[in-house]
Amino acid sequence: MLAKSSYDLFPKILAGDLVPKILVLYYSRSGNTEKMAKAVAEGAKNAGNIEVELNYHVEVDELDKFDAIVLGAPTYHHDMPIDMKKLFEEAAEKGINLKGKVCAAFGSYGWSGEAPKFLLEIMKNKFEMQVIEPPLLAKYVPDENMLGMCRDFGKRVSETLMHQA
Numbered sequence: 001m002l003a004k005s006s007y008d009l010f011p012k013i014l015a016g017d018l019v020p021k022i023l024v025l026y027y028s029r030s031g032n033t034e035k036m037a038k039a040v041a042e043g044a045k046n047a048g049n050i051e052v053e054l055n056y057h058v059e060v061d062e063l064d065k066f067d068a069i070v071l072g073a074p075t076y077h078h079d080m081p082i083d084m085k086k087l088f089e090e091a092a093e094k095g096i097n098l099k100g101k102v103c104a105a106f107g108s109y110g111w112s113g114e115a116p117k118f119l120l121e122i123m124k125n126k127f128e129m130q131v132i133e134p135p136l137l138a139k140y141v142p143d144e145n146m147l148g149m150c151r152d153f154g155k156r157v158s159e160t161l162m163h164q165a
């Protein structure tokens with residue numbers, strides 16, 4: 001059983017009552033953001049007693065069961081992936097409450113890399129999530145150094161979740 005808002009998680013985690021849940025939701029056409037997503041999920045898992053779901057699809061009604069949502073979005077045609085756009089449009093229409101939950105974003109790009117920034121703007125301004133900025137961007141294929149940064153990024157999300165009051 002998870003808290004509706006992440007703000008009151010910390011005492012419960014200390015008491016061992018709950019395991020915080022992180023969703024790493026990604027889209028990837030040629031595999032670059034997927035590599036990042038796997039490393040982010042690994043880093044998040046290794047940070048402590050955290051449940052991490054790595055997925056490329058989630059139903060809109062499932063979103064509020066997570067305490068943190070980490071979005072992996074490559075940039076195509078200066079935009080975010082259409083599936084993510086649709087998912088959060090539907091979430092807004094249905095009034096899904098994500099307020100106070102932690103959100104972060106990352107993605108591979110070629111030259112402009114807007115997608116993760118656009119997503120964070122929506123998560124912050126529309127859903128009132130607690131956003132970790134800036135997003136993590138990898139130019140094309142993430143190398144070993146970048147994959148290390150992805151693991152650190154995942155760890156940071158877990159630590160944010162565990163240490164918020």
Ligand SMILES: Cc1cc2nc3c(=O)[nH]c(=O)nc-3n(C[C@H](O)[C@H](O)[C@H](O)COP(=O)(O)O)c2cc1C
Pocket residue numbers: 027028029030031032033034074075076077078079108109110111112113114139140141
């Ligand atoms: C048709 C097409 C359009 C693209 N448009 C953009 C773009 O607008 N801005 C950008 O930064 N990169 C753009 N890219 C580059 C991709 O973001 C880049 O190849 C990225 O690594 C793809 O990530 P993925 O393997 O996770 O799908 C485009 C690539 C393709 C094939």
